[in-house]
Amino acid sequence: MPQPHGFAYEQRDGGTTVVITHHGRPVTILRGSRAARFLQEVAAGDPQLVMARWTGNYKRGNERFAREHPRNSRSL
Template identity: 60%
Template sequence: MSGTPEGFTYRLRKNGDVELLHHGRLATVLRGAAAARFLIDVDSSDPQELMARVTGNYKHGNERTAKKHPRNRHR
């Protein structure tokens, strides 16, 4: 199992909005300043990680802590 995000794509609408898709399904729409900032950042960083971060579909850093929680110990 890979820890890197995958399956994200984006489309630029005629009105300047950016659609972020995950496995072909709409995840979120960025408008205005957020769309402009995304288009600048997508060229300078890893696009998959950026889209995962923008959509909220990324690891939050608490997976190890959650694994040790009493209700999750049997998993």
């Protein structure tokens, strides 16, 4: 599975607000204690993986099976 890429974050209001972007578009805004917890995780691990997890934008391993499911067929 490829590593996530294209994520960036910006601290605002002295670190009490964090805006996470993906390829330049805002994805998530974290405030208060959630922003502080996010900044701790970014400092401790791989920032791209942390941002992908916090935004919910990461592969779960079931994409191949979901594509083959009948409800996802294009012949409706």
